[in-house]
Amino acid sequence: MTYPNTEETINLIKKLVSIPSPSGNTNEVINFVEKYLAELQIETMRNRKGGLIATLEGTDTTKRRMLTAHVDTLGAMVKEIKANGRLKIDLIGGFKFNSIEGEYCQIETAKGKKYTGTILMHQTSVHVYKDAGKAERNQDNMEIRIDERVHNAEEVRALGIEVGDFVFFDPRVEVTPSGYIKSRHLDDKASVAILLQLIKQLKTEHITLPFTTHFLISNNEEIGYGGNSNITPETVEYLAVDMGAMGDGQSTDEYTVSICAKDASGPYHYGLRKHLVQLAEANKIDYKLDIYPYYGSDASAAIRAGHDIVHGLIGPGIDSSHAFERTHQSSIENTAKLLYHYVQSELVL
Template sequence: MMRLTIDTDYLSETLQALLNIPSPTGYTDTVVHFVSVELERLGLQVELTRRGAIRAVRKGARDSGARAIVSHLDTLGAQVKFLKDNGRLSLVPIGHWSARFAEGARTTIFTGSGAYRGTILPLKSSGHTFNDEIDTLPVGWDHVEMRVDALAYSKDDLDRLGIEVGDIVSIDPQSEFLDNGFIISRHLDNKAGVAVTLAALKALNEAGAETPVDIHWLFTIAEEVGVGASSILMPEVASMLTVDNGTTAPGQNSSEFGVTFSMADQTGPFDYHLTKKLVELCQENDIRYQKDVFRYYRSDSASALEAGADVRTALITFGVDSSHGYERIHMHALRSLAELITCYVVSPVDIKRDYQETAGVSGFTRQPTEEAEQSLTADSEDPETP
């Protein structure tokens, strides 16, 4: 089967809805309910772990050797470190992101008695008061504070509002969807990946596509703090395709267009054979792609392998400019990823040995070791040619 047509209107609308749901790691119940309802609407039965990671299985011809598609629902955020005497809040980040991008962010703080709006500000934010000092203040979480939009001018005021140490702070996405296909927002990592996988599932259903093995659609809730897919894989899963953001920046080969394959991240190379298969599917189905290596990056794949899952893993990404900052992507990349997922899940299982958790040497894979044939012109082979 060739790549399926992706409903980009659905993809865009789903992404917008996801971005409007606050879901910093540790505060993901609402987005779990939203995605669960959508999966059920798309015909799948949903299972949740105790903490809320989602598994939904689309049945294939056999259950052994199953394939998993995983993306994460949680985003970056912040948490109250302590209540300050001036009625403002000291914060620590949830996930790894710079306070440079927190300055000026509009926020919501979730307390046991209700939510309050607020703004993260530098400690010296008034130019009329501090003049040039506003430009010399260092960057860091110790140099910002949250101003709560309520009557809060002292620690006692914060106590009366019910704000406590440990309360979760979500960061407004400030999304823009432009007519030229660019999407600018915080938290595209990884709300965009979730929208991609749902759009691929919709396309499969509308085409009545059959798959050679079961497909496990997985959505994790703590990837930004390194937990990710550590406790959601079932034993029958043989390979896992992670959908997440790439990084378009100087020195990187990622792009905001097409599929960007991560060949390795800080935990090491991804599976040779699974990645090779995905690249070939792009070539066969005219899906634009490029390859990249991420030095300061980990994903759901890393957490699964570190937890002991013996699965092949690959990482396909949509290139993001200013990752973990104020991010930008393009719909072309999202559509390309969804197309590749549809090609992958219907493709034949090439490594039959993967139906079993362990097996003998017979049928085990081989990687090429022969020297490549050199293609040289006659002139370059002639030692007399200057």
């Protein structure tokens, strides 16, 4: 039994996280994925929201599957150009200001020019501000220090920077000798890389799937509606491939594939969940069942949109989600193995 090449998957993750793509500004990364699939001679189509859909024809075209992972990430927009020449920002996605304090970033103007900067508390200097450690990390206190000689709003605007410009966070991707992948935006570019490698293996090994399968690379998941459309009437099962959340009370870890039983939207389909567990056990794949209390996926978005589908959620375990994320190659491997067997299995219904 051969599985998608983990080293190739990790190299692909490094490329993906290095392409800025906050929700609302994902065209560059979608272009990258589109080209990757085109080189495999796989046709794709874009939906009007900018997501990408690839389809692999199966033996049965009357019943179909859809798998999805999202390339959009957390980010920010310029909210205000301050009188001191710094920028107030508005967050894109569900995260806290403290998770980006001290982070390097880029500001992209509407004309495509990029400037570097650092996200800092206004009261950062402990030699000046008595409350530097106690001040609240919020929109009023945090700002971008631009790496240009600017002292007021007029000088900033002269650079071409304006309200609504996107802010990209430096991913700082690193792969350690011990097999850890550390980076921002592993949610959900790790899963995108896993799906792309799966498609590559199915294509190069000429594997015919039992059911026609759509792969949606969605681009608005972080704001709640990435995968809630373009689901064909023939689609029976819909599996979101997204990160497994770690923390106190969670069973998910960085070494197994996480199978979600329930998140903030409610329980996932019981039959599909049991099917995934059976596949993992039959093929000696390390997994953990878990519940994510403050989480929603493209699959739950599809259910909320009214689609009559069987929905599920699996993914690699990611530590420190929506902050300085980390996973291990073991989790990437186990997720890839489960997906490989899942797409070749029978439908639950």
